[in-house]
Amino acid sequence: xxxxxxxDLRAIPCTLMRGGxxxxxxxxxxxxxxDVPARDRVLLAAMGSPDPRQIDGLGGAxxxxxxxxxxxxxxxxxADLDFTFAQLQPNADTVDTTPNCGNMLAAVLPFAIExxxxxxxxxxxxxxxxxxxxxxxxxxxxxxxxxxPRFAGNARIDGVPGTAAPIVxxxxxxxxxxxxxxLPTGNAIDVLTINDPVRGGSRxxxxxxxxxxxxxxxxxxxDLDRTGYESVAALNADHELKQxxxxxxxxxxxxxxxxxxxxxxxxxxxLLARPRQGGSIATRCFIPRVCHDAIGVLAxxxxxxxxxxxxxxxxxxxxxxxxxLHAISVEHPTGEFTVELETDPxxxxxxxxxxxxxxxxxxxxGEVLVPTSAWxxxxxxx
Numbered sequence: 001x002x003x004x005x006x007x008d009l010r011a012i013p014c015t016l017m018r019g020g021x022x023x024x025x026x027x028x029x030x031x032x033x034x035d036v037p038a039r040d041r042v043l044l045a046a047m048g049s050p051d052p053r054q055i056d057g058l059g060g061a062x063x064x065x066x067x068x069x070x071x072x073x074x075x076x077x078x079a080d081l082d083f084t085f086a087q088l089q090p091n092a093d094t095v096d097t098t099p100n101c102g103n104m105l106a107a108v109l110p111f112a113i114e115x116x117x118x119x120x121x122x123x124x125x126x127x128x129x130x131x132x133x134x135x136x137x138x139x140x141x142x143x144x145x146x147x148x149p150r151f152a153g154n155a156r157i158d159g160v161p162g163t164a165a166p167i168v169x170x171x172x173x174x175x176x177x178x179x180x181x182x183l184p185t186g187n188a189i190d191v192l193t194i195n196d197p198v199r200g201g202s203r204x205x206x207x208x209x210x211x212x213x214x215x216x217x218x219x220x221x222x223d224l225d226r227t228g229y230e231s232v233a234a235l236n237a238d239h240e241l242k243q244x245x246x247x248x249x250x251x252x253x254x255x256x257x258x259x260x261x262x263x264x265x266x267x268x269x270x271l272l273a274r275p276r277q278g279g280s281i282a283t284r285c286f287i288p289r290v291c292h293d294a295i296g297v298l299a300x301x302x303x304x305x306x307x308x309x310x311x312x313x314x315x316x317x318x319x320x321x322x323x324x325l326h327a328i329s330v331e332h333p334t335g336e337f338t339v340e341l342e343t344d345p346x347x348x349x350x351x352x353x354x355x356x357x358x359x360x361x362x363x364x365x366g367e368v369l370v371p372t373s374a375w376x377x378x379x380x381x382x
Contacts (some may be wrong), residue, residue, distance in 0.1 A: 007262060010375050011367040013041065015111055016058065017069075020103030020358040021159035023055050026068035027109045029084070032070060032098045033129050038375060040095040041087055043068050052091045058368060063265075068095075069104050073117050079130035079137060080118055085110045087265050096265045100131050100177055100213060102297025104279060106167045106358035107264040109140045110149040114362065120144040134177040136213070141168040151361040156333020159294035164359035171354045174213035178266060179320035180213050182351075184256040188311035191351060192255075194247040198240045205248055208258050208312040212300030217252040217269035218313050221284065228273025228282050232333045235291040236283060243291060246268050251289055262292055264288075268299055274317045278330035279336050281307055281318045295332040301354045304328035304339045308350055 008205040012032070014025040025046060033039045044050075047066055048057020052176050059066045070084040085104055087096040089308040109127050112118045118127055125144040129135055143165050153165030175182040177209035189206050196203040208218040221228030224244060234239065249269055251259030261267065267286060273282040285292040285299055295303070320326055326341045 007377075008372050009369040010372050010377055012046070012048070012364070012375075014368050015114070015283065016364040017104075017111060019069075019101075019105065019107035019108040019359060019360045020158070020297055021064060021065050022101065023060060023065045023363070024069060024104065026071060026107065027073035028115055028117075029070050029082075029125055031209065033375060038379070040086075040373040043088060043095050044093055045374040046258045047088050047173055049088050050091050054090050059088065059090060061291055063089060064086070064293070066353055067101060068109075069108070071108055071115075071117065072074055072110055073132045075131055075160060078128075080127040081108060081112050081129045082132055084132045085131050085195050089265075091288040092157040094263065094265075097176060098264065098299050099215070100136055101135055101171075101268045102169065102213065102301070102356075103358065105129065105131065105138065105140070105297070106169060107168070107360035107362075109142050110151070110360055110362070111381060113144065120147040120149075122147075123199050125149075135270045136174060136177055137172040137174065138186055139170045141170075146165040147148055153359070155357055156360050157357070157359055158332070158337065163312070164361060166357045167360055168357055169297070169355065171213065171301065174298065176211055176216045176352060177213050177298070177376040179211040179256050179258065181324065182305070183208075183210055185209055188309060189313060190252075190255060192248050192251045194244065196253055197243040197247055198241050203244070207248065207252060208306050208314070209252050209267070210302055210306055210312070211256070211267075212302045212354070214296065214302045215256060216256065216270055216299060217267050218270050218272055218300045218303065218306055219248065220313050220317065221271040223275045224271065227269045228284055229276065230284065232284075232291045232293055237284075242286075245286060246289060266276060268296070270299065270303060272303070272317060273321055273367060275329070275331050277331050277336065280304070280320060281328070284333065285337055292332070294329055294334050295337055295356065297337075297356060300330045301339050301341070301356070303330050304341050304354075305351055308341055308351075342357055
């Protein structure tokens with residue numbers, strides 16, 4: 001580690017990377033404290049949280065750009081790489097390592113190759129990655145012509161300008177990533193009874209409580225007196241709707257076995273509507289209180305799963321194909337996100353494979369400087 005010239009700052013190597021439609025610093029686990037509270041202090045200082053603008057750190061004043069990732073070599077015979085995802089918030093002092101993030105996952109293998117954790121395998125490199133947050137395994141494939149990651153290419157994902165090299169992610173087991181099952185209540189639809197914070201009294205809302213990579217609460221927009229086609233700005237300014245959604249989230253969290261979720265970043269909330277751009281379903285997702293400009297990777301997989309499972313709130317409004325293979329085009333405010341799902345006809349309600357394409361690239365390599373109050377210089381690395 002390069003010493004910092006200022007005695008009250010500590011320099012920590014990191015690479016600022018875009019993964020899918022998210023962005024944040026990547027660290028080697030060996031460059032951070034092993035002690036979790038100390039690690040979290042470092043991450044908060046690096047990102048500049050809590051502060052709505054994150055003016056004193058690397059954060060981008062939005063949940064999608066308030067993410068950090070930690071990578072190390074995996075256990076031989078189990079995974080090539082271990083990955084820990086950390087969700088921070090601009091205006092909170094929380095570091096949540098409970099949920100997954102499929103967008104940032106796309107940047108793990110390029111980062112690991114550049115930092116020498118894994119060797120390229122030729123023109124194509126494939127590695128198995130364990131997401132330590134939930135124990136989820138996936139296989140990631142990237143292009144490595146000449147033994148180096150390629151970042152330029154023709155793959156395009158909505159929510160990111162231009163094109164880039166494709167990164168293929170095959171998820172091996174996403175069902176019940178945080179909850180104990182894909183449908184944690186055992187029901188395709190649950191009726192939530194919420195205290196309406198706007199009009200008073202109680203209100204009933206039909207919802208699908210589901211976790212196929214991301215705990216989510218799916219509701220039809222029309223059941224909340226909305227179209228599901230509103231702009232992100234309009235939804236973020238819709239305080240009446242956001243109060244109802246949060247009330248539903250708190251009730252659903254208990255039903256899903258997640259306990260009190262008032263201080264948690266999950267479950268994510270999603271409004272569904274009939275597609276109108278030629279896709280399979282239209283979505284407006286909240287993460288969990290801010291409307292997403294697009295949709296997260298694992299959120300798209302989870303929504304897609306609800307589209308192919310019988311009896312969910314997506315039934316009757318989703319456009320899907322017949323057969324075991326489904327290409328589900330999830331419409332979102334800035335475009336669409338296609339996920340490929342495979343079902344097992346012999347096991348109704350099962351998903352045997354989910355895959356998608358993302359892109360990623362490094363933005364900056366260097367060191368982030370954090371105050372020694374977060375990590376005293378006297379504390380030696382393990």
